[in-house]
Amino acid sequence: MNQPSTMLHLKFPGASGYHGLWLPFFLIYPILLVISLILLPFLLLAAMIMAFFEISYALVPLKVLPLVWNVVFKTRGLTVDVRKKGHDVLIDFV
Amino acid sequence: MSENRKRILELLANGKISVDEASKLLSALGDEGAPRTDTTVPPVNKMKYLRVTVDALKSQHPDGPEKVNIRVPVALIRAGMKFSSLIPKEASEQVDKALCEKGININLKNLKEEDLETLLEALTDLEVEIDDGKGHVTIHAE
Numbered sequence: 374m375n376q377p378s379t380m381l382h383l384k385f386p387g388a389s390g391y392h393g394l395w396l397p398f399f400l401i402y403p404i405l406l407v408i409s410l411i412l413l414p415f416l417l418l419a420a421m422i423m424a425f426f427e428i429s430y431a432l433v434p435l436k437v438l439p440l441v442w443n444v445v446f447k448t449r450g451l452t453v454d455v456r457k458k459g460h461d462v463l464i465d466f467v
Numbered sequence: 468m469s470e471n472r473k474r475i476l477e478l479l480a481n482g483k484i485s486v487d488e489a490s491k492l493l494s495a496l497g498d499e500g501a502p503r504t505d506t507t508v509p510p511v512n513k514m515k516y517l518r519v520t521v522d523a524l525k526s527q528h529p530d531g532p533e534k535v536n537i538r539v540p541v542a543l544i545r546a547g548m549k550f551s552s553l554i555p556k557e558a559s560e561q562v563d564k565a566l567c568e569k570g571i572n573i574n575l576k577n578l579k580e581e582d583l584e585t586l587l588e589a590l591t592d593l594e595v596e597i598d599d600g601k602g603h604v605t606i607h608a609e
């Protein structure tokens with residue numbers, strides 16, 4: 374199993390040279406968990422209403438959260454490095 | 468090579484036994500000491516990342532970035548592909564129609580996970596290079 378990202382490394386130009394930031398990406402997991410728990414009853418309700426009215430994509434609201442979790446957990450290794458003279462930007466999920 | 472096999476070949480070289488006899492003796496030995504012909508291909512290293520590199524020519528893009536280097540984990544691509552299941556049927560038909568108008572014949576509903584796997588497998592041995600005179604784009608697997 375892949376390890377989820379723990380840190381987010383950002384590098385961007387500032388007024389005096391470049392700034393490097395190491396953000397604790399692992400903090401997003403508890404935040405996301407809370408948001409998921411808050412959203413879950415609403416998504417369930419939406420799915421039930423859509424199922425009641427026989428809307429074809431009634432299950433879609435229930436699929437959203439697992440998919441979002443899946444994507445967030447698999448960001449480790451994602452790197453975007455843009456080089457432009459004096460304006461280099463780096464986004465790296467570590 | 469086993470000692471028995473060597474002895475048979477020596478006897479053949481010295482002319483003490485005929486080729487037929489040597490062949491019979493060697494076949495009687497079976498696989499003993501035969502050189503290993505391992506037909507099982509070692510598993511290809513599973514690709515982990517897809518790297519896209521763009522080198523733009525300064526003369527063509529004076530304000531744009533000079534170099535873009537993107538590394539995308541394959542697991543993330545797989546996870547992202549699953550988002551296509553969220554697109555309602557009506558919306559996917561409209562997307563397909565819009566893509567078709569742009570000359571891209573892709574049916575989103577027909578795009579399955581197996582197709583992506585095949586595409587990713589193909590990319591392990593393939594490197595895509597595009598050079599249109601304005602810049603250079605390379606896509607390869609790592």
